[in-house]
Amino acid sequence: xxxxIFVNLPVSELERSKxxxxxxxxxxxxxxxxxxxxxxxxxDTIYAMIVTKPYFSTFTSxxxxxxxxxxxxxxxxxxxxxxxxxxxxxKAILAGGIQTNDPQDLGFxxxxxxxxxxxxxxxxxxxxxxxxx
Numbered sequence: 001x002x003x004x005i006f007v008n009l010p011v012s013e014l015e016r017s018k019x020x021x022x023x024x025x026x027x028x029x030x031x032x033x034x035x036x037x038x039x040x041x042x043x044d045t046i047y048a049m050i051v052t053k054p055y056f057s058t059f060t061s062x063x064x065x066x067x068x069x070x071x072x073x074x075x076x077x078x079x080x081x082x083x084x085x086x087x088x089x090x091k092a093i094l095a096g097g098i099q100t101n102d103p104q105d106l107g108f109x110x111x112x113x114x115x116x117x118x119x120x121x122x123x124x125x126x127x128x129x130x131x132x133x
Contacts, residue, residue: 067119
């Protein structure tokens with residue numbers, strides 16, 4: 001079995017978050033979703049578990065980061081092209097997300113950053129495959 005990643009994200013309003021991630025083109029897996037959280041299917045091996053803050057707090061004894069004033073993590077997703085980077089970032093902004101930095105084009109790599117309605121940071125990136133070889 002390939003290694004899978006499950007990114008757990010605390011959210012204030014579950015339905016708003018489900019709508020946001022659905023607007024990005026991701027499915028919600030109802031089998032692993034309830035009133036406390038939802039499973040966002042990003043790919044066959046990448047999932048975001050959007051979890052209400054009260055339920056999230058049962059996972060840790062630490063305070064939940066206030067993402068309006070600090071960053072807990074930046075989750076980066078590769079895309080197939082610069083156009084795909086723009087497409088997902090544009091969808092995020094239209095769905096209530098906020099662009100966090102200007103697009104960065106280094107020639108061999110292109111990135112755009114945004115945050116979801118709860119301030120969780122995301123980055124979409126494309127890297128020229130010939131540059132990696």
